[in-house]
Amino acid sequence: MASLNVGNLGGFLREQRRSAQLSLRQLADAAGVSNPYLSQIERGLRKPSAEILQQLAKALRISAETLYVQAGILDERDRDGLEVQNAVLTDPTINERQKQVLLQIYESFRKENGITTDTGATGTSPAGGGGEAGKPSN
Missing domain, CATH: 1.10.1200 (Non-ribosomal Peptide Synthetase Peptidyl Carrier Protein; Chain A)
Incomplete structure (x- = not known):
């Protein structure tokens, strides 16, 4: 069986769920997935789709990209x-x-500083770019 990078994902999800003080059932309800399915994801038995990861991220109030990296959908870089x-x-x-x-x-x-990200993790784009007060005086 091919190694699915779900062990890390499952542990990470469990940690995030506990940090958010949610039970397995509460997170499953908030994300719109079944309780047994979420349990299997946390135990590393299932690899959820990007859509399910997005629903879980929204319910946990974390970026979907973070879960995509944990699941191996996005590269670490x-x-x-x-x-x-x-x-x-x-x-x-x-x-x-x-x-x-x-x-x-x-x-x-x-x-x-010339570093851009296309993560959209906040669901909103940063307002106004660099800002007036913080501009460097090269």
Whole structure:
């Protein structure tokens, strides 16, 4: 049997679910999948489609790209910046608006330094690009 990169995905999903303080049943309901199917994903027995991963990411409030990397759909090299985005999106101590503002600032700094990402992890595009106050005076 071909090795599916689902063991890492399953453990990662379980960790994210527990961090979000959701039961298996609650996450399954929120993502629109069956409880047994989600259990099989977490145990590494099933490899979900990109669509299912997107539904799970939305329910967990994390970027779908992070789950795509864990599932082997995206290359690790495409992951630049996703760790920071994931950390911000999964931080339970800040609210949704604060998360969006932080991610927009982070993306504007990356653009300012010539690094662009096409992750769209926030579901919104960063407002205004680099910003006036943070422009370097080359």
